[in-house]
Amino acid sequence: DVKVTQSSRYLVKRTGEKVFLECVQDMDHENMFWYRQDPGLGLRLIYFSYDVKMKEKGDIPEGYSVSREKKERFSLILESASTNQTSMYLCASTSAGSGTYEQYFGPGTRLTVT
């Protein structure tokens, strides 16, 4: 089974702090994604990566950056956390060669910025 893990389940940070959220997958997937989930808005794509050191902006990249130095690891960075970034963050991965688009999700990180 594909396993996607995220570094923290719950995180509380102060406004202005730099925040790192990490995601690791163990199935050698090329594509990795970061979403944020908010009530009534569903899942919105922040950034995705299709290869090591490659990244593409999603629908809501403002205030975020990403890093992918190794194939299995994809990090989301909040350069200066703000209260409007309080949310559930979900990481996902998928195989580029599968052709089926099915994404596998981690358990999520609930981030609270105070």
Added chain:
Amino acid sequence: AQSVAQPEDQVNVAEGNPLTVKCTYSVSGNPYLFWYVQYPNRGLQFLLKYITGDNLVKGSYGFEAEFNKSQTSFHLKKPSALVSDSALYFCAVRDSNTGFQKLVFGTGTRLLVSP
């Protein structure tokens, strides 16, 4: 642009009754459609997908979905609901505008199954 709509924020059903969670889509080209479920404080779990073939797709936990091209719908169904089916359900569609394997998700429908 590709999109999916889930018109109901919440669906209430009694245990043992059939359930339907609605999803309509708008795509260019052939639709790849998905249903995911999210239990409290968990990530999303894949339930089923339609890419091609039979319009009735069977998935995990007894769920199935019916693809209807003329109505551009992909409704999730189960013949007999369980209390444990209570969760948040997301419909998604492939974003065919890019070469990357992106999905576009709906806003989610909360299913509440009462005993």
